Amino acid sequence: xxxxxxxxxxxxxxxxxxxxxxxxxxxxxxxxxxxxxxxxxxxxxxxxxxxxxxxxxxxxxxxxxxxxxxxxxxxxxxxxxxxxxxxxxxxxxxxxxxxxxxxxxxxxxxxxxxxxxxxxxxxxxxxxxxxxxxxxxxxxxxxxxxxxxxxxxxxxxxxxxxxxxxxxxxxxxxxxxxxxxxxxxxxxxxxxxxxxxxxxxxxxxxxxxxxxxxxxxxxxxxxxxxxxxxxxxxxxxxxxxxxxxxxxxxxxxxxxxxxxxxxxxxxxxxxxxxxxxxxxxxxxxxxxxxxxxxxxxxxxxxxxxxxxxxxxxxxxxxxxxx
Amino acid sequence: xxxxxxxxxxxxxxxxxxxxxxxxxxxxxxxxxxxxxxxxxxxxxxxxxxxxxxxxxxxxxxxxxxxxxxxxxxxxxxxxxxxxxxxxxxxxxxxxxxxxxxxxxxxxxxxxxxxxxxxxxxxxxxxxxxxxxxxxxxxxxxxxxxxxxxxxxxxxxxxxxxxxxxxxxxxxxxxxxxxxxxxxxxxxxxxxxxxxxxxxxxxxxxxxxxx
Numbered sequence: 001x002x003x004x005x006x007x008x009x010x011x012x013x014x015x016x017x018x019x020x021x022x023x024x025x026x027x028x029x030x031x032x033x034x035x036x037x038x039x040x041x042x043x044x045x046x047x048x049x050x051x052x053x054x055x056x057x058x059x060x061x062x063x064x065x066x067x068x069x070x071x072x073x074x075x076x077x078x079x080x081x082x083x084x085x086x087x088x089x090x091x092x093x094x095x096x097x098x099x100x101x102x103x104x105x106x107x108x109x110x111x112x113x114x115x116x117x118x119x120x121x122x123x124x125x126x127x128x129x130x131x132x133x134x135x136x137x138x139x140x141x142x143x144x145x146x147x148x149x150x151x152x153x154x155x156x157x158x159x160x161x162x163x164x165x166x167x168x169x170x171x172x173x174x175x176x177x178x179x180x181x182x183x184x185x186x187x188x189x190x191x192x193x194x195x196x197x198x199x200x201x202x203x204x205x206x207x208x209x210x211x212x213x214x215x216x217x218x219x220x221x222x223x224x225x226x227x228x229x230x231x232x233x234x235x236x237x238x239x240x241x242x243x244x245x246x247x248x249x250x251x252x253x254x255x256x257x258x259x260x261x262x263x264x265x266x267x268x269x270x271x272x273x274x275x276x277x278x279x280x281x282x283x284x285x286x287x288x289x290x291x292x293x294x295x296x297x298x299x300x301x302x303x304x305x306x307x308x309x310x311x312x313x314x315x316x317x318x319x320x321x322x
Numbered sequence: 323x324x325x326x327x328x329x330x331x332x333x334x335x336x337x338x339x340x341x342x343x344x345x346x347x348x349x350x351x352x353x354x355x356x357x358x359x360x361x362x363x364x365x366x367x368x369x370x371x372x373x374x375x376x377x378x379x380x381x382x383x384x385x386x387x388x389x390x391x392x393x394x395x396x397x398x399x400x401x402x403x404x405x406x407x408x409x410x411x412x413x414x415x416x417x418x419x420x421x422x423x424x425x426x427x428x429x430x431x432x433x434x435x436x437x438x439x440x441x442x443x444x445x446x447x448x449x450x451x452x453x454x455x456x457x458x459x460x461x462x463x464x465x466x467x468x469x470x471x472x473x474x475x476x477x478x479x480x481x482x483x484x485x486x487x488x489x490x491x492x493x494x495x496x497x498x499x500x501x502x503x504x505x506x507x508x509x510x511x512x513x514x515x516x517x518x519x520x521x522x523x524x525x526x527x528x529x530x531x532x533x
Contacts, residue, residue, distance in 0.1 A: 024365035024376065025353065026520040027452035027459075126518050136456050136497050138518050190328055190336065235453065236338075237367030237374025239331040261369055261453035269331040272379050294383070297332050301379050 002068035004117070006150040010062035010105060012216075015121070015140035016256075018051045020129035024260050030240065031131040031139070034058075034112045034216055034256045037276035037304070038076040041171050042116035044312050045073040045093050046159060053123050053130040055115040055146070061104025062146060064115075066096045070156045071118040075171055077110025077280055091169040093161055110280040122153035133257060134216070173276055176307060181281055184208075185274045185292045185300075189243060189266035194230045199249075202226045203267060207286050208251070216257040219278070225249035228265075235263040241270040253278065271297035273304040327391055333379050335387055337394070338372045347448060349373045350524040352394075359393060362386060368524060369451050370460075411526040413511075415494065416533045417443070417485050421505035423473075427487070431468055441465050442506065443530040447492060449522045457496035457513040459522040464490050476502035483509050485530065492530075496520075 006013075016039060019032025033039030033056055040050045055062065061079060072094055074081050079090040082103035088094060090113065096102055104113060123130040123140065132140025141150065174180055192200065203226060211220040226249035237260060238244075244252045244264035253270060254262070268289070270278055281287060323341050330336040337352070339345055353366030353373045365376040377386055419439045428438050447461035464487055472488045477500065480486070484495045486503035495501060496513040507530075513521050522528070 021364045024367050025350075025452060025524060027454065027456045028520075029456070133456075135499060136514070136518070138456065187329075187332070190330060234370040234372070236336055236369055236372050237330070237334070237376075237453075239334045239374075239376065241331055259454055260367055261451070266330075271332045294329060294332070298383060301332055305380055 002066075002070075002119075002154050002156060004152040004154060005065040005067070006062055006146050006148055006152070007065055007101065008063040008105065009146050009148045009150070010057040011060045013055055013057040013062050013146040014132035014134070015053045015123055015146075016056045016131045017053050017129055019256070020127050020131055020133075020139070023127045024237070027260055028127055029133060029257055029260055031133045031216075031257050032129065033114065033131075035076050035114070035173075035276050035279040036256075036272075037177075037308075038112075038171075038173060039114045039116075040308065041176075041311065042073045042075040042114040044308070045075070045170065046071055046116055046118040048116060048118065051129075052116065053121045053140075056112060057104065057115075058112050059107055061107075061113050061115065063101060063103045063105055065101050066098060068098050068154075068156055070096050070154070071159045071161070072096055072102065073116045074104060074113060075116075076113035076173075078108040079104055079110070079113050080106040080108060082106075086167075088167045089169045091171040092165070092167060093170070094167055109282055111282055112279055117154055117156075118159045119154035119156040122155070135257070171311075173280060176311075177273060177277060177304065179274065179277045181277055181285065182287050183290045184270060184278050184281075184287050185297065186243060186268040186270050186289045187292060187294050187297050189268040191230055191232070191245075191265040192267055194265065195228055195245070195267060199226050199228050199245075200267075203245075203251075203289065204291060205288070207288060209286055210281050210283060211250075212283060216255060218255050218258055219253040221251040221253070223250065226251075230265040232263050232265050235261040238262040238266070239269070241272060241275055242266055243268045243270065255279065271301055273297075273300045325394065327387055327394075329383060329387070330374055332383065333381070334374055334376045335383070335390065336372055336374050337390070341371060345371055347450065347525065350451065355397075356390065356393070360386075360389065367451070367453065369453070411523070412446070413521065413526060413528045415485075415509050415511045415528060415530050417507040417509050417530045418533055419485075419507040421485065421507045423486075423504040424506045427468065427470065427504050427506060430470060433467065438468060438506070439532050441468050442487070442492065443532050445529075447528045449524050449526045449528065450491070451524055452520070452522065455497065455499055456518065457520045457522065458493060459513075459528075460491045461493055461528050462491050464492050470504060472502040473504065476500055477505075480505060481508070483511070485509055
């Protein structure tokens, strides 16, 4: 058995995977990585199964010491990857020698990062997933955030990689998705037609920012209040990416730990391929919504899935893409 | 019963029913049936008058919608039949009616404490759906005589085991969490065990006993 020793915990660092499916009717949220694309790619870069646990962190990652030679990958935000004194860009695969220290504390930009390890973790599955759901102390490492001096048991696996791509940036979200963070795609939601034209026009034209009070449950947006009187009589099942517009006129986008049911009117939804870009928007960064059709959303989702498959087959290209 | 199937997100659909009655028992049965019938469905979430259907991203959403529509149309006689309400599982929950909002509720509803407790504990409730947090079961239907809205200012910390009421439902908080329901009592009954298995399943029956 080998260990990862957490020298410094980073911010809101947890164990996550691709999510907890099949149990929503018991009130169990899907959870899983906040940026599911980046978390999957982190594992694909190491030829791990896509639902292998990864370490997720926001704004500043952990500092970790390894007691074994192992390959790791770092994806998500743009992060300074320090292996001892050596600095690399994130989005690639790095080799860590026993005794070395990996420092992910410095983000250049972006919100959330992922560390995957070419190893199996000793994490108990709950409802088929290793994801941590903090509100219920469920999953991951005793249902809590990682803390300084935690030891994570790992069982490293063999790996080979072309020397030319080691330590290099292989994956970049914006490049991969051909999206840019200033424009977030959305599709009209269930209640779009119930809003006055004035409100939907505001929604289409206003500049948005992500409020500090956002969490893994949802992104709260900062913008001019779009006060309205639309109501939903009853709560309904909701989903990741759904944009609610409560009476105070400030949108909430439901994310990984979002509730199972919700009663606020739904103005739209961000399709799954857009969630990765959305989840990387930094505090203070401005963006607008762009209306797209369901058809375009579905096509782009499929393109993303094809891109992931292509990436699985051949990621030794510099900058693999769609 | 009039129904409407809409796109809820790029990987989910919502079947809404337009009925004056509470039909969550029926939504639960329909959700279950659809999940059995179609392997592309990963999750269903029945609520008061709707069922949300979830599937993987690589499914063709409009094709799924068509299949579900056809299925419901062909089955309408069968599934709209309410059927007999057999009790499958009955959970008996001992409650200490000492909640911090008990007196306020009794004043607002112009009932004395004993009447309030009797009304709450005399009924067998069904688990109509779960949501909000794992294991949080919406138990219905609450007697109109004790029905009141959620609090305007939700509590930051509602203790695990709190028995609460709001609108047409009563519920037990499975873990300590923020919440806006009116707290009338507490129970030691564990809804989530240490392995996080949820005691309540949609359709189960629940009875409260005053201790």
